[in-house]
Amino acid sequence: MTFTVHEGVEVPVTGPGETWTVGAVVLDRNGAAFAQRRSPHRALFPDTWDIVGGHVEAGEGLLDALAREIEEETGWRLRHVRRFLGVTTWTGDDGRGLRHEADYLVEVDGDLGRPALEWSKHSGFDWFGPGGLERLKENCPPGGFLIHDLIARVVRGCPDPA
Numbered sequence: 001m002t003f004t005v006h007e008g009v010e011v012p013v014t015g016p017g018e019t020w021t022v023g024a025v026v027l028d029r030n031g032a033a034f035a036q037r038r039s040p041h042r043a044l045f046p047d048t049w050d051i052v053g054g055h056v057e058a059g060e061g062l063l064d065a066l067a068r069e070i071e072e073e074t075g076w077r078l079r080h081v082r083r084f085l086g087v088t089t090w091t092g093d094d095g096r097g098l099r100h101e102a103d104y105l106v107e108v109d110g111d112l113g114r115p116a117l118e119w120s121k122h123s124g125f126d127w128f129g130p131g132g133l134e135r136l137k138e139n140c141p142p143g144g145f146l147i148h149d150l151i152a153r154v155v156r157g158c159p160d161p162a
Helices: 062-074 130-137 146-155
Strands: 020-026 033-038 052-055 077-091 098-109 122-128
Touching (some): 020 062, 052 062, 062 077, 077 146, 130 146
Parallel strands (some): 020 098
Antiparallel strands (some): 020 052, 077 098
16 A cells, blocks of 8 residues: 655654554534544444544554555545544543554545445544534533544544644
8 A cells, every 4th residue: 555654754763562453533614624424333432423434454564554544434545644543542432442542634535525435334424623612512411522522633633632
């Protein structure tokens, strides 16, 4: 997979025994962010909105995993990694323990109006601008607003948290 990385984009160093995931915030021409709804039968965060991404496989680099996940989940191809959005450490509701998630703002190639979703894992998609962000909190447990907060920060042009 061929893609470019903006100068200065950080790629965290992963440690042995750690579980890592990656996430991609994709914006359309209007600055709205793509999110897909996880299917209600999913073990992890069922029926919630999510960005494109997933688990890093053994021996795989973070950015290679990002490119693979974008293509698997949408059919789009990673073209450019614009900005590192940070690492979040979280524990899912699936009993599999602690995960570290590296999120990136990216540019992709493909038809943004027609993502090739993995329909067995996702039940829909939408684009979220500053006016529609509250929907990203649907079906989230109290305080479980990682996706909302991440997308809100990007579409509102807020700086990364310190």
